[in-house]
Amino acid sequence: MREHIIEIIKQIEIDYDVKILYACESGSRAWGFPSKDSDYDVRFIYVHKKNWYLSIDQRRDVIEIPKNDPISIPIHELLDVSGWELSKALKLFRKSNPPLLEWLKSSIVYYQAYSTTEKMSELATNIFAPNSCIYHYLNMAKGNYRDYLQGQDVKIKKYFYVLRPILAAKWIEKYNTIPPIQFQSLVEDIIPEGDLKKLIHELLRRKIAGEELNLEPRIDQINLFLNGEIIRLEEYAKSIKNDIQDPTERLNRIFRETLDEVWN
Incomplete structure (x- = not known):
């Protein structure tokens, strides 16, 4: 190709x-x-x-x-x-x-x-503006979360399109630098060891393996994490000043x- x-x-x-x-x-x-x-x-x-x-x-x-x-x-x-x-x-x-x-x-x-x-x-x-970048990733995450992850059954693969911008925003909060583009790098750095990380790794394994990942029961632990981070990061973004x-x-x-x- x-x-x-x-x-x-x-x-x-x-x-x-x-x-x-x-x-x-x-x-x-x-x-x-x-x-x-x-x-x-x-x-x-x-x-x-x-x-x-x-x-x-x-x-x-x-x-x-x-x-x-x-x-x-x-x-x-x-x-x-x-x-x-x-x-x-x-x-x-x-x-x-x-x-x-x-x-x-x-x-x-x-x-x-x-x-x-x-x-x-x-x-x-030198041109990196953390607040505008965080708002970009938050808006992306909020839109995808609202559109794809609200029902009892959701398209499981859509979790990646909310997780990735949330983790990118958290990277900016942690390091005040441009986040890496690769999802795995964000997961390894941002998500602590535990059940949430295991769930994300399993979803990632299934998607890369070619499983369809269509409608399945919502994963409440991931939803709780995403919803909480959206709320928290919105408050954090208000405190950032560009210089x-x-x-x-x-x-x-x-x-x-x-x-x-x-x-x-």
Whole structure:
């Protein structure tokens, strides 16, 4: 699949007249709990030619490859491919956008060219805003908890989509740093030894083994943990203050240097 993804990346460059700077996995495969039928969630950052930026009209700043209207070569049914234009990515980076920070820390990098994302990674610690990141993970956890885990019978695999953001928020509380992307790393560090950790490890084993994990009785011990942490972390997030120097000029410099590096 990696070879096919790189082929898709090269074809996007041709079809859209851009250069791709970085492409990675951003979904369950990067998080460390894929099942046999998990999508490949490929996310990338790209840059246009200089004249594209010298226009009085606003331009679309994302590229999405819909499965029913693929690019000029066939695309695998398990591929979910989309990317952000560089200036959009840098503006989100300035806001400490958690999905973008996760892209840069992805455990699966499919493609990297030029020096742009290395420069962004070097700056990531300086732009990290713990309160906005915690709120992002909390909102994700609350939405998934409300939508998937309220009944007597629940889709057991959905626990991962609440556990992971809660553990990421707890990592930020504990270390005040960008959390690791891999779920197992979060579990080992954040969850103490005991019954809760054993339950999570068993769910993880079953999901990776390919068990369906569809509707089953709710796991009350995990629900109690998640509900309590959502309430507690919401209070904690209110106490966090950001003290970040404006990185705009450094990001402008990265943008200009990228245009010169790529197109000159």
